[in-house]
Amino acid sequence: MIKINDLIEKLDLDKKIELEDIPEIDLYMDQVIQLFDNKFAKTDSDEKILTKTMINNYAKAKLLFPIKNKKYTKKHIILISLIYHLKGALSINDIKDTLNGLNKKIHEEDDLNIDDLYNSFLEINERNVTNFKTDLQSRVNDVSSLLNESDQKDLEYFEQLLCIASFVNISNLYKSAAEKLVAEIQFKDK
Template sequence: METILQELLAAMQQDEPIPFDAIPSIDLYMDQVTTYLDSLLSSNLRSQEDKVFTKTMINNYTKDGLLPSPVKKKYTRCHLMLLIMIFKLKQTLSISDIGQLLSPVIQNPDLLPSFYEQFCQIEQMQKQEFLSRTQQEFTEVQNLLAESQATEALRLYAMALAAQAASQKRLAEKILDQLQAESQK
């Protein structure tokens, strides 16, 4: 069971944040955007049938104000940075929470490159901390079980991770609610 976890962690280690310089500076059409982002982010999907983005999703993000409108049907580097962050954040936050979180850079695109770089640094830091902490936590779960129950360790650890993710998501939502309340004063 520990080998399975090691393989999963090694695969996660390979996923690196997409640096600002790796994002094309040329404007792209919708099909190019979906193809490009699919090539970068598909390793984060649970199954091969899932899509990183569809045209409809991107159009809805524009209608919802998460993305500025394309310029002559072309999407800029700023659009791509926002879409990458939306993809990462929508795993745990609602679209309205993401809109609130990204609103300062949506309203002032000049802030976006530095905000995106900070997002990537935080993502990398959190991933490294998670990977180093995971092995220790899994060992603790294994120690709770008798030898005959070792096969249940992964199942129990998955439940522990889900509970932790739920707590972290709830805290993020409470922080966003507090920020929203302060901005309305």
């Protein structure tokens, strides 16, 4: 039987950059990278969370409004955080389409309160994590109830196989829904 609590613990679902983690002063690229590494790096992996090349590519692809004097503002860091979360499921072009309206508003409106928007994003993530934990348990229970327990020799493998297939299926359904919304996203200048 899959141990859901162990699986959830290994996922580190509570990692995020809170507004209070972002300094009010502008940061150089290395400082931005360090902030993301400190928050998202896995202790058992050498995988880089964010690199200079990634940030430069985000800027070239116009996922970020222009950077001044090689320093990144709090608004830049919030956008990079959004990009970090979106890039697991969306293409760079889809992310650009999604963030285009926000970038325009940030660039054109000094009084835009991006903090409130980011706090809403963080709150949605918290709710999603809660729902995810419940849903994950439900999916594992569904798989277990469908398997014939008479074949004990391969039961654990078949359970893992069907759980993987179920998780990927749900992921693909959500990804397709997100891509449909990206295709329909409209930013209207006000």
